[in-house]
Amino acid sequence: MAATPAATPPPGYPATDRTVPTRSRERAAYDREVVHALLDEGYVCHLGFIRDGAPVVLPTLYARYGERLYVHGSTGSRPLRGAAPGLPVCLTVTHVDGLVLARSAFHHSINYRSVVVHGVAHQVTDAQERALALDAIVEQAVPGRAADSRRANARELAATAVIRLDLKEVSAKVRAGGPNDEPEDVTLPYWTGVVPVARTYGTPIPADDLDPAIALPAYLPPAGPRGAV
Amino acid sequence: MAATPAATPPPGYPATDRTVPTRSRERAAYDREVVHALLDEGYVCHLGFIRDGAPVVLPTLYARYGERLYVHGSTGSRPLRGAAPGLPVCLTVTHVDGLVLARSAFHHSINYRSVVVHGVAHQVTDAQERALALDAIVEQAVPGRAADSRRANARELAATAVIRLDLKEVSAKVRAGGPNDEPEDVTLPYWTGVVPVARTYGTPIPADDLDPAIALPAYLPPAGPRGAV
Numbered sequence: 337m338a339a340t341p342a343a344t345p346p347p348g349y350p351a352t353d354r355t356v357p358t359r360s361r362e363r364a365a366y367d368r369e370v371v372h373a374l375l376d377e378g379y380v381c382h383l384g385f386i387r388d389g390a391p392v393v394l395p396t397l398y399a400r401y402g403e404r405l406y407v408h409g410s411t412g413s414r415p416l417r418g419a420a421p422g423l424p425v426c427l428t429v430t431h432v433d434g435l436v437l438a439r440s441a442f443h444h445s446i447n448y449r450s451v452v453v454h455g456v457a458h459q460v461t462d463a464q465e466r467a468l469a470l471d472a473i474v475e476q477a478v479p480g481r482a483a484d485s486r487r488a489n490a491r492e493l494a495a496t497a498v499i500r501l502d503l504k505e506v507s508a509k510v511r512a513g514g515p516n517d518e519p520e521d522v523t524l525p526y527w528t529g530v531v532p533v534a535r536t537y538g539t540p541i542p543a544d545d546l547d548p549a550i551a552l553p554a555y556l557p558p559a560g561p562r563g564a565v
Numbered sequence: 566m567a568a569t570p571a572a573t574p575p576p577g578y579p580a581t582d583r584t585v586p587t588r589s590r591e592r593a594a595y596d597r598e599v600v601h602a603l604l605d606e607g608y609v610c611h612l613g614f615i616r617d618g619a620p621v622v623l624p625t626l627y628a629r630y631g632e633r634l635y636v637h638g639s640t641g642s643r644p645l646r647g648a649a650p651g652l653p654v655c656l657t658v659t660h661v662d663g664l665v666l667a668r669s670a671f672h673h674s675i676n677y678r679s680v681v682v683h684g685v686a687h688q689v690t691d692a693q694e695r696a697l698a699l700d701a702i703v704e705q706a707v708p709g710r711a712a713d714s715r716r717a718n719a720r721e722l723a724a725t726a727v728i729r730l731d732l733k734e735v736s737a738k739v740r741a742g743g744p745n746d747e748p749e750d751v752t753l754p755y756w757t758g759v760v761p762v763a764r765t766y767g768t769p770i771p772a773d774d775l776d777p778a779i780a781l782p783a784y785l786p787p788a789g790p791r792g793a794v
Contacts, residue, residue, distance in 0.1 A: 538761030
């Protein structure tokens with residue numbers, strides 16, 4: 337979500353050994369605005385953590401609230417149980433924008449925009465911050481929805497674990513544009529270009545037990561493609 | 566890609582401590598057909614590995630070839646460099662199908678289909694298998710394209726690293742259907758239902774230097790939504 341707490345953050349995130357890619361460095365960006373915009377465009381991240389010495393990557397909902405990311409789940413879920421003392425995580429958000437078809441198989445690629453956040457996640461113990469995080473996660477996916485739903489009650493808040501990851505060690509990576517063919521390949525008889533890819537929202541499907549008198553909210557995403565198309 | 570090598574695999578993947586979720590176990594599936602179909606529907610995965618004791622999650626292209634997954638990248642890329650002796654990884658593929666708006670903030674969710682693969686990835690040293698993997702990765706994103714492009718030459722194959730992860734410890738997880746509101750919430754005055762989400766392909770954009778005489782290939786994905794919409 338776009339809301340930002342009082343504290344004014346520095347203009348960009350510092351490049352670190354972990355956030356400088358070993359390849360295609362020109363695609364990396366550390367600008368706060370770029371990173372925030374990419375995070376705000378999504379609501380599903382892939383959260384990586386270590387369990388029993390092995391990596392685990394799970395898709396989960398998230399929210400950006402200023403310079404914090406919130407991820408929620410059941411108090412029984414693995415990453416959240418481990419987060420009490422502080423859980424090293426890598427949280428990645430990826431938008432796929434296109435299939436890049438070069439003349440050579442080698443130069444095939446995709447256009448994408450991704451954000452990778454490294455850090456140590458901590459359980460949110462303060463009930464007020466946990467409630468704020470739950471609202472933020474609902475707002476991240478459907479802005480305007482939190483105020484138009486029943487807020488979590490004490491029992492639900494107690495059953496919900498929230499972890500917080502501060503935006504400190506962060507980088508964005510963007511691949512855009514057409515194929516990069518070898519000069520000697522440009523005369524080859526193969527079609528070359530980009531097939532745009534985007535996320536699309538369909539016509540909302542009311543629940544079976546929805547009171548027909550309740551109208552479709554104006555804040556729902558209109559049907560149609562988002563992003564690169 | 567759909568092609569399957571000679572060996573006939575057992576009907577399902579064994580449930581292990583790592584592949585039995587701690588929550589929503591009814592959403593987990595181990596059927597080979599389900600897992601294969603979900604993997605074949607995608608081409609971008611999130612690959613998790615451990616670097617300097619911390620988790621790293623990067624988006625990357627992949628291909629399924631029978632009971633193997635292939636991921637490729639530069640020989641300089643971090644996960645691939647580490648894969649020579651065998652790199653513990655978690656490879657996750659996620660399809661988002663819908664936003665689930667319950668009457669209570671607590672029961673908001675998303676409809677999704679994901680596959681999580683645990684295992685040890687190994688570098689593919691055999692040049693023939695590496696060439697096969699590169700074709701498979703092109704085919705995974707655009708079936709029919711590998712044969713309609715210039716295959717990788719010796720120099721390109723030498724510059725490309727491929728890691729292989731066999732499908733042994735695998736599970737799928739699927740959330741579908743409408744919201745699950747609390748019985749006491751069904752009379753609340755909030756709209757409730759599902760907003761479908763799908764991947765959409767746009768109209769292909771030819772490269773600036775494409776010979777206008779070269780027609781759009783029939784194997785390109787037709788413009789329009791895929792999946793849940």
